[in-house]
Structure formats: structure tokens, C-alpha cells
Amino acid sequence: MSKTASPILTASLPRNSASDASKPVTNTFFAQTALDESGDKGEFKRVDASWRNWVKKEPDAQFPAEKDRYHLFVAYACPWAHRTLMTRAVKGLDDTIAATVVHPIWQKTKPDQDEHSGWVFGNAEGEMLTNTEGNGGPFPSIFPHNEPEPFFGSQSIRELYEKAGDTDGKYSVPILWDKKRNTIVSNESSEIIRMLNSEFNDFAKNPDLDLYPIEMHVAIDKVNSWVYPTINNGVYRCGFAKSQEAYDTAITELTESFDRIADILQKQRFIAGNKFSEADIRLFVTLVRFDEVYTVYFKTNTRSVAHTPSILNYCREIYQMPGVKDTVNMEQIKAHYYCSHPILNHFSIVPRGPDFVDLLEQPHNRNNSLN
Ligand SMILES: N[C@@H](CCC(=O)N[C@@H](CS)C(=O)NCC(=O)O)C(=O)O
Numbered sequence: 431m432s433k434t435a436s437p438i439l440t441a442s443l444p445r446n447s448a449s450d451a452s453k454p455v456t457n458t459f460f461a462q463t464a465l466d467e468s469g470d471k472g473e474f475k476r477v478d479a480s481w482r483n484w485v486k487k488e489p490d491a492q493f494p495a496e497k498d499r500y501h502l503f504v505a506y507a508c509p510w511a512h513r514t515l516m517t518r519a520v521k522g523l524d525d526t527i528a529a530t531v532v533h534p535i536w537q538k539t540k541p542d543q544d545e546h547s548g549w550v551f552g553n554a555e556g557e558m559l560t561n562t563e564g565n566g567g568p569f570p571s572i573f574p575h576n577e578p579e580p581f582f583g584s585q586s587i588r589e590l591y592e593k594a595g596d597t598d599g600k601y602s603v604p605i606l607w608d609k610k611r612n613t614i615v616s617n618e619s620s621e622i623i624r625m626l627n628s629e630f631n632d633f634a635k636n637p638d639l640d641l642y643p644i645e646m647h648v649a650i651d652k653v654n655s656w657v658y659p660t661i662n663n664g665v666y667r668c669g670f671a672k673s674q675e676a677y678d679t680a681i682t683e684l685t686e687s688f689d690r691i692a693d694i695l696q697k698q699r700f701i702a703g704n705k706f707s708e709a710d711i712r713l714f715v716t717l718v719r720f721d722e723v724y725t726v727y728f729k730t731n732t733r734s735v736a737h738t739p740s741i742l743n744y745c746r747e748i749y750q751m752p753g754v755k756d757t758v759n760m761e762q763i764k765a766h767y768y769c770s771h772p773i774l775n776h777f778s779i780v781p782r783g784p785d786f787v788d789l790l791e792q793p794h795n796r797n798n799s800l801n
């Protein structure tokens with residue numbers, strides 16, 4: 431695939447057909463990292479994920495569900511990757527799909543060749559690191575739970591994409607990797623969590639937990655349709671805005687949605703109804719980063735989870751569900767955001783923060799149950 435250097439991506443991308451599933455969908459424009467993804471009014475425009483194949487439970491599927499065939503590449507820092515780690519945890523799929531956690535702080539991926547910065551793997555023998563402009567830190571070359579890339583010894587996520595024939599980027603996590611075909615199945619978290627929910631139930635410890643039950647499709651889709659643009663992507667639209675106008679639009683929408691969530695959670699246990707669902711996972715991963723990162727770094731300081739009891743207790747309940755807290759790594763979340771975009775935080779100073787995790791450890795005011 432050839433690389434087209436333009437920061438603006440407006441075209442919606444076709445999904446791979448089954449026949450060409452080994453090839454990525456080609457992005458019309460190349461965006462090196464999320465910071466390059468903006469429109470002509472300075473608004474943040476997220477580039478669509480390019481690998482959109484599906485694991486299916488049918489044995490004759492192109493990517494059939496099998497134990498120990500697929501592997502997740504994730505960053506603890508990344509909310510999109512966090513969706514997949516949380517889904518894997520609550521479904522009880524840790525033994526079926528292994529995961530490798532990358533180093534939280536973006537580095538130059540090919541310093542001798544170009545300026546691209548992105549995810550690299552932890553290196554136990556590496557030297558201390560700085561941010562990509564030589565400031566900050568010094569940071570360790572490996573954080574707790576970071577591991578080397580297990581199959582080819584790649585140094586970066588970019589190298590893994592290249593192994594799959596994708597030299598266009600963007601080189602994002604999460605990746606669902608197929609060890610048998612040595613390729614990427616999907617790099618779209620919203621679709622990976624659907625696969626983990628429904629296609630691996632023969633191996634899951636909690637096959638009966640349905641995060642997208644048929645009777646809730648309409649409600650879940652409806653919640654996702656406003657939570658994604660105004661909250662999940664909304665925080666990025668605030669933080670990566672390149673004009674006051676773009677920021678003002680994003681923060682207004684985010685603030686309205688935050689209040690809508692607070693209101694819903696006063697009347698209803700979970701965001702799409704009284705049952706825990708994928709919509710809660712998608713919301714939680716943004717809320718858990720909100721006070722420590724987004725209010726400061728992305729200027730979403732009109733609201734705070736800690737000061738909104740209905741949302742705080744909702745977060746506590748989810749955080750305290752079996753397996754979930756192990757997926758929340760605030761040290762790596764903060765290290766990533768504050769240190770990976772020197773254009774936003776030149777010296778990579780990490781604010782001390784309010785210790786939001788300690789708040790999550792406190793008892794919530796709801797009854798205990800996943801259902
Ligand atoms: N649509 C993707 C978005 C994933 C994404 O943007 N991940 C970010 C990390 S939070 C990333 O890897 N960015 C790499 C870059 O911007 O170069 C999904 O939901 O899976």
C-alpha cells in the first residue's frame with residue numbers, strides 16, 4: 431500500500447469482504463498518529479480502523495474461534511484496548527486469548543528512518559528513556575507487566591503491522607492477532623469486544639454473561655451512538671482540538687452528555703438498562719481516566735467523576751467486579767498520556783493527581799450482582 435501524506439480523513443471506509451480478508455482496508459489518507467487527524471476547522475477526526483475481519487464460532491470460518499490461536503496486543507493506557515482487556519476479563523477468556531502489554535510511552539519507532547512515534551515493546555535490557563523530543567523522565571525501558579513481542583521479537587507495534595503487510599498505519603492498539611495465519615484479524619475494539627462476547631463461549635469461563643443480549647440491542651446501540659462521539663471520542667475531541675471553536679463544540683457536547691449520564695445513573699443501575707452490558711464497558715474506560723487525565727490534559731474540567739456521586743458509585747461497582755481492577759493500571763495510563771505527546775506537554779511532567787483509584791476502592795452504594 432502506498433502512503434498518502436494528508437492529515438485529513440473524511441471518507442468512510444469499506445469493510446473487508448471475506449475474500450480479501452487478509453488485506454487491510456486502505457485508508458484514503460495517511461495519518462501518522464492521532465495528533466495528525468484533524469479537519470480544516472481544527473476539529474479532531476479519528477481515522478477509522480483498517481483491519482475489520484471477524485472471528486466466528488463456526489469451525490469452517492476464515493477465522494474460527496479456537497483456544498490459544500488468537501493474541502491481543504494492548505496498552506494499559508489506551509481506552510480502546512482497555513475495552514478488550516475488560517471484556518476478556520469478565521468473560522473469563524484469559525486462558526483462551528493471551529495478551530501482551532506494550533510500553534506506555536510512545537517512542538520513535540524507526541529513529542534512523544523517519545519521525546513516526548508510537549507504541550514500542552518493553553525492553554528489560556534497554557537504557558532509560560525520554561519522550562520523543564528528548565525531554566522528560568528518565569523513564570524505565572520496561573514497566574510492570576510489559577513483555578517483549580512473543581512471536582517475532584518486534585520492537586514496535588508498527589513492525590507487527592508491517593509483518594501483516596500494512597505499511598500505511600495508523601499503527602494502533604488493540605490488535606487481535608491470528609497466530610496461525612500470522613496476520614491481524616481486527617484492530618477495531620468495538621468489533622473485537624463483540625467477538626469476545628459471542629464467538630468464544632465454548633472456551634469462556636462465563637459463557638452465560640451476554641454483554642450484548644438481543645433484547646438490549648436497541649438500547650445499547652442507542653447509548654453507544656451518543657456516548658461514543660461525545661464521551662469516548664469526545665474527550666479526544668477536546669484534547670486534540672486545534673482551534674478554540676472545535677474545543678468549544680466538543681466540551682459543550684461532552685458536558686451535556688456527562689450530565690445525561692449522571693441523570694440516567696440516578697434512575698437506572700447501568701447505562702443501557704438494569705443489566706451490565708458492553709455499553710458499560712465502553713463508558714467505564716473513559717470515566718476511569720477522566721479525573722486523573724482528561725480533566726487536566728484534555729481540558730475537560732467542566733465536570734469530575736469524583737464530584738458526581740451517581741457516576742462515582744457506578745464506576746466503583748464496575749471496578750469492583752471480578753477481574754476488572756486488574757485491567758486498570760493508572761500508572762501506565764498517566765505515563766502514556768502525559769509523556770507521549772510532547773507537543774501538548776513538552777517536558778512530560780506528570781501531575782500528582784487526586785488518587786482516583788483509591789476512591790474506586792471504597793464501597794459503592796449499590797447491591798452486588800453482575801445482572
Ligand atoms: N478505532 C480504534 C482506535 C484505536 C486507537 O486509536 N488506539 C490508539 C491508542 S489510545 C492508538 O493506538 N493510536 C496510535 C496512534 O495514534 O498512532 C479502536 O477502537 O480500536
